[in-house]
Amino acid sequence: MTNIEQKAVNPLAVRISDLSVAYGSNTVLNGIDLDVAKGQVLCLIGRSGCGKSTLLRTMNGLAKANSGSIDILGRRMDKDTNFDDLRTSVGMVFQSYNLFPHMRVIDNVAVGPRKVLKRSKQEARDIARKQLEHVGLAEKADHWPSQLSGGQQQRVAIARSLAMNPQLLLLDEVTAALDPETVGSVLAVIRGLAKDGMTMVLVTHEMSFAYEVSDLVAYLEGGKVIEIGSAKELLTQPNDDRTRKFLTRTLPAAAIPPLEVPK
Numbered sequence: 001m002t003n004i005e006q007k008a009v010n011p012l013a014v015r016i017s018d019l020s021v022a023y024g025s026n027t028v029l030n031g032i033d034l035d036v037a038k039g040q041v042l043c044l045i046g047r048s049g050c051g052k053s054t055l056l057r058t059m060n061g062l063a064k065a066n067s068g069s070i071d072i073l074g075r076r077m078d079k080d081t082n083f084d085d086l087r088t089s090v091g092m093v094f095q096s097y098n099l100f101p102h103m104r105v106i107d108n109v110a111v112g113p114r115k116v117l118k119r120s121k122q123e124a125r126d127i128a129r130k131q132l133e134h135v136g137l138a139e140k141a142d143h144w145p146s147q148l149s150g151g152q153q154q155r156v157a158i159a160r161s162l163a164m165n166p167q168l169l170l171l172d173e174v175t176a177a178l179d180p181e182t183v184g185s186v187l188a189v190i191r192g193l194a195k196d197g198m199t200m201v202l203v204t205h206e207m208s209f210a211y212e213v214s215d216l217v218a219y220l221e222g223g224k225v226i227e228i229g230s231a232k233e234l235l236t237q238p239n240d241d242r243t244r245k246f247l248t249r250t251l252p253a254a255a256i257p258p259l260e261v262p263k
């Protein structure tokens, strides 16, 4: 069995069935079915406005389903769901990293373990140091966020999520706001997480990165999953004309080889 096949038989981290989401009269997601097994990396692709962020946000309760069901880490999301609890096991990182400007880097990462997980001050700082090391920023622990580059701040935001020991990580275009030269360091962190078996659902416009890091890629259009398959199949031999059309327009970017990553 290949590594990809092996992950596919793991228990499910995400099961979405016939999910619909509407904002007023605007139906944004319309009958989505999606399974992600533990350890898998799923990448959502599609045109601007097709509902990628909304779909990601349903997985931690930031967007509400109108119908259908969402099971996350074996639990059905419903009116009794404790979203604070859910969000300790489902981390989310956005394009805008939103660090607290008045807190040093280490405290930005330690605040979750301290306040939410109720760890002691020392334990929380130890966790934070470990995660800052994980993203290659141990030496920036005592800096202020404003003293860091965009890429470094985004890596702190990832460390902040990891400090909560999430079982599922949702990443929404985390490199979109970065200078090209700092993108590589953030992608390297995500690549490392994928290798370590972190379950992730990510939205990216970096097709070459999606190809490299994902087990599965889903193409969304008109509020539906048009096609889902292995990264290799979907990105190089899509079955559906709509997927092919989308890729033909975006693939020149995919021809760029993945960036070399500074250690």
Ligand SMILES: Nc1ncnc2c1ncn2[C@@H]1O[C@H](COP(=O)(O)OP(=O)(O)OP(=O)(O)O)[C@@H](O)[C@H]1O
Pocket (backbone or CB within 6 Å): 023, 026, 028, 046, 047, 048, 049, 050, 051, 052, 053, 054, 055
């Ligand atoms: N909070 C909201 N209230 C009302 N409409 C919303 C809200 N969030 C998203 N939408 C609408 O839902 C649709 C899908 O938006 P979404 O942000 O999920 O798209 P996307 O695929 O992530 O796009 P992009 O690639 O530009 O980030 C859009 O038409 C958007 O205007």
Ligand SMILES: [Mg+2]
Pocket (backbone or CB within 6 Å): 052, 053, 054, 172, 203
């Ligand atoms: Mg979006």
